[in-house]
Amino acid sequence: MxxxxxxxxxxxxxxxxxxxxxxxxxxxxxxxxxxxQRFGVHRSTVREAFKRLAQLGVARIAPGGARVAxxxxxxxxxxxxxxxxxxxxxxxxxxxxxxxxxxxxxMAARLGxxxxxxxxxxxxxxxxxxxxxxxxxxxxxxxxxxALGEAFVEASGNMVLRLMAKGLRMRPEQTRAGxxxxxxxxxxxxxxxxxxxxxxxxxxxxxxxASESTFGLSRLFRLNLRERAQEPHRS
Amino acid sequence: MxxxxxxxxxxxxxxxxxxxxxxxxxxxxxxxxxxxQRFGVHRSTVREAFKRLAQLGVARIAPGGARVAxxxxxxxxxxxxxxxxxxxxxxxxxxxxxxxxxxxxxMAARLGxxxxxxxxxxxxxxxxxxxxxxxxxxxxxxxxxxALGEAFVEASGNMVLRLMAKGLRMRPEQTRAGxxxxxxxxxxxxxxxxxxxxxxxxxxxxxxxASESTFGLSRLFRLNLRERAQEPHRS
DNA sequence: CGTGCCATCATGGCCGGACCAATTCTCCCG
DNA sequence: CGGGAGAATTGGTCCGGCCATGATGGCACG
Numbered sequence: 001m002x003x004x005x006x007x008x009x010x011x012x013x014x015x016x017x018x019x020x021x022x023x024x025x026x027x028x029x030x031x032x033x034x035x036x037q038r039f040g041v042h043r044s045t046v047r048e049a050f051k052r053l054a055q056l057g058v059a060r061i062a063p064g065g066a067r068v069a070x071x072x073x074x075x076x077x078x079x080x081x082x083x084x085x086x087x088x089x090x091x092x093x094x095x096x097x098x099x100x101x102x103x104x105x106x107m108a109a110r111l112g113x114x115x116x117x118x119x120x121x122x123x124x125x126x127x128x129x130x131x132x133x134x135x136x137x138x139x140x141x142x143x144x145x146x147a148l149g150e151a152f153v154e155a156s157g158n159m160v161l162r163l164m165a166k167g168l169r170m171r172p173e174q175t176r177a178g179x180x181x182x183x184x185x186x187x188x189x190x191x192x193x194x195x196x197x198x199x200x201x202x203x204x205x206x207x208x209x210a211s212e213s214t215f216g217l218s219r220l221f222r223l224n225l226r227e228r229a230q231e232p233h234r235s
Numbered sequence: 236m237x238x239x240x241x242x243x244x245x246x247x248x249x250x251x252x253x254x255x256x257x258x259x260x261x262x263x264x265x266x267x268x269x270x271x272q273r274f275g276v277h278r279s280t281v282r283e284a285f286k287r288l289a290q291l292g293v294a295r296i297a298p299g300g301a302r303v304a305x306x307x308x309x310x311x312x313x314x315x316x317x318x319x320x321x322x323x324x325x326x327x328x329x330x331x332x333x334x335x336x337x338x339x340x341x342m343a344a345r346l347g348x349x350x351x352x353x354x355x356x357x358x359x360x361x362x363x364x365x366x367x368x369x370x371x372x373x374x375x376x377x378x379x380x381x382a383l384g385e386a387f388v389e390a391s392g393n394m395v396l397r398l399m400a401k402g403l404r405m406r407p408e409q410t411r412a413g414x415x416x417x418x419x420x421x422x423x424x425x426x427x428x429x430x431x432x433x434x435x436x437x438x439x440x441x442x443x444x445a446s447e448s449t450f451g452l453s454r455l456f457r458l459n460l461r462e463r464a465q466e467p468h469r470s
Numbered sequence: 471c472g473t474g475c476c477a478t479c480a481t482g483g484c485c486g487g488a489c490c491a492a493t494t495c496t497c498c499c500g
Numbered sequence: 501c502g503g504g505a506g507a508a509t510t511g512g513t514c515c516g517g518c519c520a521t522g523a524t525g526g527c528a529c530g
Contacts, residue, residue: 003297005483007286031510042485044279047511048286051242055290062238063511064493076311076398093394100395103346107338110450159328160335163311164399208450212443215345240512266481277514282482298482299522 006041011049013039018058018068019082028065076167083170091229094174098225101168102218105149108161109198109214110207112152120155121202127151128199132192138179142172145179145221152214177228178221191220241276246284248274253293253303254317263300311402318405326464329409333460336403337453340384343396344433344449345442347387355390356437362386363434367427373414377407380414380456387449412463413456426455 014029023029032050036043050066053059057074060067079097083089116124131144153165181187194217201209249264258264267285271278285301288294292309295302314332318324351359366379388400416422429452436444 003483007483033510044282044486045484047279048283048483050511051283051286052290055287061511062493063491065510071394072397072401074398074401076395076402079395079398096393096395099346099391100393100399103342103396104399106345106446107342110341111334111338156334158331158335159306160311160314160331160403161338162307163309163314164335164339164402166307166309167311167399167402168395208447211341211446211450215443215446238512242512268481279515280513283512285482296482297522298520300481 006039007045007048007052010035010039010041010046011052014049014053015056015058015078015081016085018053019078019085023068025068025070027068029059029068031065076164079167080169083174088229089174091226094229095222095226097168097170098175098178098218098222101170102215102222104164104168105152105218106211106215108149108152108156108165109201110211111158111161112155113202113205113210114207115157116155116202116205120151121205124148124151124155124202125199128195128202132195136182138176139172141179141182142176146172175221175225178225180228181220181224187220187224191217194220241274242280242283242287245270245274245276245281246287249284249288250291250293250313250316251320253288254313254320258303260303260305262303264294264303266300311399314402315404318409323464324409326461329464330457330461332403332405333410333413333453333457336405337450337457339399339403340387340453341446341450343384343387343391343400344436345446346393346396347390348437348440348445349442350392351390351437351440355386356440359383359386359390359437360434363430363437367430371417373411374407376414376417377411381407410456410460413460415463416455416459422455422459426452429455 014035017023018029029035030038032043032046035046039046050059050061053066054061055075056077058069058078060069060073082093083097112120112124127144127148131141131148136144149165153161181191194213197213198210198217200206201213249270252258253264264270265273267278267281270281274281285294285296288301289296290310291312293304293313295304295308317328318332347355347359362379362383366376366383371379384400388396416426429448432448433445433452435441436448
């Protein structure tokens with residue numbers, strides 16, 4: 001869908017190389033002229049790719065040579081690419097992302113619950129009712145969980161939150177396994193309890209309770225997902 | 236400190252124009268050739284600037300014309316520039332940013348508290364003790380508050396959290412007024428209570444309590460800051 | 471008068487080459 | 501072995517040009 005231009009191709013290749021750790025932090029990348037020859041493009045095309053890498057925060061480009069930037073100078077946007085690097089991605093990265101998303105959802109739930117209009121509140125409760133239906137495939141449930149997060153962000157009316165959410169979206173197939181918590185009777189009961197608490201929180205505009213129950217729910221997903229990731233693949 | 240290259244100059248000018256709303260969303264930006272003439276640079280320089288804008292997510296560049304992208308396609312990194320646009324910046328943006336930061340700090344406090352090593356826990360408690368000192372200027376207090384947030388993020392050991400934190404840093408002078416809560420006896424008592432709760436949370440590795448008390452503390456700052464912003468300037 | 475189609479133009483994508491200043495590298499000298 | 505001068509490399513910017521693709525306007529037709 002995105003027009004595959006040459007400069008984006010080059011940028012993607014270099015970005016993935018960097019994120020994969022092919023160049024140590026601080027190490028000099030090949031020169032623009034070298035890369036131009038290697039990729040069979042003009043130097044100005046490589047320069048455009050470099051500008052994107054610099055904006056992404058993975059490279060620092062300066063006279064004398066472009067160098068790999070320390071990871072903590074990167075933009076939040078790199079997370080998306082880190083998760084897309086391999087298939088399956090590094091389970092460690094996935095777990096950290098899920099954990100961050102759990103925390104973020106708790107935060108969105110709090111702010112959203114405190115600010116929601118009556119209509120938004122009704123919609124949120126609607127989503128929760130849907131989620132408690134017995135017969136739901138993992139895909140449908142994943143969609144509801146996603147929609148719930150988006151609804152909280154929307155209800156918060158906070159643009160910064162929206163931008164954060166954008167940087168934290170994961171591909172559905174990477175989270176789907178988490179929803180198996182609804183298959184096991186024990187974990188299902190706990191999930192149901194958290195959903196009930198979340199409903200009460202929304203009705204009462206209780207941000208703290210919304211935050212807690214959302215985090216508890218996300219933790220169930222996360223722990224389940226981590227167990228699944230540690231099992232040997234059966235495909 | 237960053238070398239002021241021509242392309243970064245052009246990119247900054249266009250970015251600020253866009254963020255200031257000079258171009259409506261979806262509207263076509265001037266052509267590369269026009270801008271090159273307007274800024275007195277070569278077209279390839281403008282192209283490099285465009286690539287950065289595209290990576291920032293504020294412009295979508297395609298054959299036929301570059302267009303302004305909808306705000307929610309932007310990177311979290313735009314927040315920094317939104318806050319730097321005017322002096323003083325739009326109080327609405329500032330308030331949303333502070334709110335998001337409050338939520339983020341609560342989330343970091345939770346994850347950090349649950350994961351901290353004994354050494355990190357000791358350091359966190361140390362910071363809290365420092366913050367409860369009576370004689371502290373707003374600047375020193377601001378530094379401590381900042382350090383506390385960074386310490387929680389560090390303790391969480393979560394890289395995604397680190398990246399989020401980077402996108403949420405505010406300039407000290409924009410938050411300093413919030414620390415006046417320690418001047419008023421009433422709010423000071425409340426702040427002290429939250430700090431005490433946070434200490435207990437860290438000692439007990441109680442993530443939920445850490446989250447609550449951190450959010451409560453941040454809210455004090457935020458409400459105070461908002462009041463100050465609404466007062467007429469006395470400078 | 472409205473409408474759909476086609477030629478034309480403008481725009482971005484990319485290329486080849488060039489010059490400069492600053493950095494980095496190399497090698498020789500002390 | 502250390503240091504400094506000169507050479508090579510590198511990024512920053514510019515020039516001018518070609519191409520394919522969207523945008524645009526005018527013209528013929530209904």
